[in-house]
Amino acid sequence: MPQLSLHSPLGPLTLTEEEGKIISLDWGWGRDQTETPLLCEARDWLDKWFDDPKASGAFPFPLEPFGTPYQKKIWAALCAIPVGSVTTYQALAQQVGGSPRSVGQAVGRNPIPILIPCHRVVAQRGLGGYSGDGGIEDKQWLLNLEEARLTA
Structure with missing residues (x-):
């Protein structure tokens, strides 16, 4: 590859x-x-x-992340979150089905971070986690770069 x-x-x-x-x-x-x-x-x-x-704008090239159908459903929903916007695990769970925990697990297994913008999903009280190399600091940096605001 x-x-x-x-x-x-x-x-x-x-x-x-x-x-x-x-x-x-x-x-x-x-x-x-x-x-x-x-x-x-x-x-x-x-x-x-x-x-x-x-x-x-949105990443214009084809993506093919390996994952379960449920994970792919979550990742597709992440791609619909506009630059500069943030939603919560709970709001995403209500949108696509499942629980905030199952959404968080799918978000954490995203194999194409940044391009599938998992950094745009936060916990009800705080940032939640981030699986990038720099952890939560990378997530905060990405959100600051986008001048992100909570939308849900």
Whole structure:
């Protein structure tokens, strides 16, 4: 599977592609570096997004995260949260079905963070968790970058 890494304000990130779709974004520098057209375009989009997330719009390239049907349903709902907006695990559970805990587990297993914006989901009282390399500090940084406001 082709991989391409980039420098970001959160440290090195690595995109992975399979069959013309992005399947993961991981913290750290990948071992293999392959400049496919999709990975180069995704890297360039991320560079621009880190400069101004509101000007970038939604990620325009195909995503194919590995997960259960329920997880994919949650991840699709995350993609509908606009830049600069935040919802709660409870509100998301009411929207798609399930409990706040099951939503939190699906959000925590998101294999394509930032592009599937799991950082836009918070707990009723506080930020909740974040599985990025920098943990909750990365989540707070991403929300600050987007100038996020609670919408639900």
